[in-house]
Amino acid sequence: MKKFNYSEITPEKIYKKRRYFIKSFGCGLGSLSLGSLSLINNAFANVDKNQPTSFKNITTYNNYYEFGTNKNDPHLKSQSFKTKPWTIKIEGEIEKPLELSIEEILSSFASEERVLKLRCVEGWSMIIPWMGFSLNKIINKIKLKSNAKFVEFETIYDPEQMIGQRRPILNWPYKEGLRIDEAMHPLTTVVTGLYGKSLPNQNGAPLRIFVPWKYGFKSAKAIVKIKFVKDIPNTAWMNASPREYGFYSNVNPNVNHPRWSQASERPISDNIFSPRIKTLMFNGYGDEVSNLYSGMDLKKYF
Amino acid sequence: MLTQINLRYLKVIIFTLSLVPIFFIIYQIITNQLGPEPIKDITHHTGKWTLYFIVITLAMTPLKKITKSNIWINYRRMFGLFVFFYASVHLMTYVGLDYRFDLESIGDDIIKKKYIFIGFSAWLLLIPLAVTSNKRMMKILKEKWKKLHRLIYLISLFGAIHYLWLVKKDLTEPLIFLTIILILLAFRFRFKSNYFN
Numbered sequence: 184m185k186k187f188n189y190s191e192i193t194p195e196k197i198y199k200k201r202r203y204f205i206k207s208f209g210c211g212l213g214s215l216s217l218g219s220l221s222l223i224n225n226a227f228a229n230v231d232k233n234q235p236t237s238f239k240n241i242t243t244y245n246n247y248y249e250f251g252t253n254k255n256d257p258h259l260k261s262q263s264f265k266t267k268p269w270t271i272k273i274e275g276e277i278e279k280p281l282e283l284s285i286e287e288i289l290s291s292f293a294s295e296e297r298v299l300k301l302r303c304v305e306g307w308s309m310i311i312p313w314m315g316f317s318l319n320k321i322i323n324k325i326k327l328k329s330n331a332k333f334v335e336f337e338t339i340y341d342p343e344q345m346i347g348q349r350r351p352i353l354n355w356p357y358k359e360g361l362r363i364d365e366a367m368h369p370l371t372t373v374v375t376g377l378y379g380k381s382l383p384n385q386n387g388a389p390l391r392i393f394v395p396w397k398y399g400f401k402s403a404k405a406i407v408k409i410k411f412v413k414d415i416p417n418t419a420w421m422n423a424s425p426r427e428y429g430f431y432s433n434v435n436p437n438v439n440h441p442r443w444s445q446a447s448e449r450p451i452s453d454n455i456f457s458p459r460i461k462t463l464m465f466n467g468y469g470d471e472v473s474n475l476y477s478g479m480d481l482k483k484y485f
Numbered sequence: 486m487l488t489q490i491n492l493r494y495l496k497v498i499i500f501t502l503s504l505v506p507i508f509f510i511i512y513q514i515i516t517n518q519l520g521p522e523p524i525k526d527i528t529h530h531t532g533k534w535t536l537y538f539i540v541i542t543l544a545m546t547p548l549k550k551i552t553k554s555n556i557w558i559n560y561r562r563m564f565g566l567f568v569f570f571y572a573s574v575h576l577m578t579y580v581g582l583d584y585r586f587d588l589e590s591i592g593d594d595i596i597k598k599k600y601i602f603i604g605f606s607a608w609l610l611l612i613p614l615a616v617t618s619n620k621r622m623m624k625i626l627k628e629k630w631k632k633l634h635r636l637i638y639l640i641s642l643f644g645a646i647h648y649l650w651l652v653k654k655d656l657t658e659p660l661i662f663l664t665i666i667l668i669l670l671a672f673r674f675r676f677k678s679n680y681f682n
Binding site: 236240243244248252254255305308352353423439441442444446447449451452453454455458459 | 584
């Protein structure tokens with residue numbers, strides 16, 4: 184898979200105009216006969232690839248069970264969520280535990296635009312122009328103890344504000360984790376914004392993690408704690424169904440999920456003719472990350 | 486009492502109303518009102534309406550017994566055919582729109598995913614019912630026709646399980662469906678045992 188470079192991003196305005204054109208075009212075609220379907224397929228196949236998903240879709244179609252289980256719940260129910268003041272505890276197997284305010288983090292580490300692909304375990308994907316920086320920039324400032332093998336990310340627990348947490352849908356607070364070497368990989372991103380703006384609440388404000396070669400649920404949102412630990416963390420979805428969700432959860436078209444096809448995916452798009460695409464190993468980031476797993480049976484460690 | 490003509494009108498009205506869900510989704514497609522995953526929306530919409538029509542169809546016989554009126558039976562076949570109609574649109578959305586007739590991937594899905602396997606089985610079982618739904622076939626098959634059409638009990642369970650198996654976490658809605666279908670099926674056994682007593 185191609186890497187997405189900054190230069191490939193279409194500015195949002197131009198991008199939206201394009202979409203408008205495509206939409207009006209699409210409606211007209213819809214009335215044509217079935218025989219021209221393949222023609223339509225080809226016409227649209229060239230359009231959407233590598234184009235960032237629209238801001239609207241990125242910010243209204245979310246899995247964020249803290250705000251409800253419907254895709255539009257997060258954007259509807261997170262608008263009054265308070266992200267200030269916000270502190271992040273860094274603790275566990277490290278020399279000096281510390282607490283950082285979100286302001287300190289934003290001023291100490293410069294965010295850059297990173298266009299990365301999100302593949303949800305449910306079989307859909309988005310291309311998102313995130314703002315952020317590598318997690319290793321934070322980790323490099325900390326002295327890890329030698330027995331720190333994993334890192335655990337914890338989402339805020341606040342059922343007053345997060346109505347989804349009032350029901351035990353998952354084992355709150357949401358926890359996710361990575362092996363230390365995964366966490367140190369430059370593609371593991373601390374996300375602070377998207378489309379050049381600060382991060383919307385529904386996308387995990389004020390700060391989330393994003394691991395592009397793993398299924399979306401590995402990327403914890405609204406993080407309040409980063410904990411370095413000895414043992415493999417008991418993460419939220421693994422806890423809910425260990426048979427379906429493994430600790431690694433690398434995007435892998437060869438490992439089937441009982442419900443969703445992992446061999447292909449639907450890029451998120453308003454266009455009903457937008458075609459399914461093949462899912463790539465490590466979500467297309469194999470060149471960068473496959474060496475992390477050399478010698479591992481990824482069907483066993485799914 | 487309803488006259489013969491009124492019954493006719495009623496049938497036309499019910500037929501038209503039964504088509505509203507399909508026109509509704511077509512309208513949404515044309516006016517671009519579906520969300521970021523329009524194919525999923527179409528699939529879910531037609532799938533849900535298949536289940537609604539299964540419930541409606543199964544409710545006709547209990548309603549006949551409860552109200553002691555035969556009027557319900559006039560519409561049972563039509564509702565049953567709408568089950569087949571919505572199930573077919575549902576299947577075609579998946580086969581044609583979602584997978585673009587990529588039969589290899591679809592075959593793979595049917596074998597590997599139990600919810601697709603049971604859903605597809607339910608649709609296959611609907612075919613003989615749709616084919617034999619006319620009066621002529623009723624006459625040809627005689628008593629066998631009734632037996633054959635009891636397949637709808639199995640199909641309805643398959644439909645409910647199909648829904649149950651595909652849900653990720655919140656099982657409330659599929660369980661409601663399953664319960665309603667089980668109640669409607671229980672009616673049949675109750676009447677049967679009454680009959681034998």
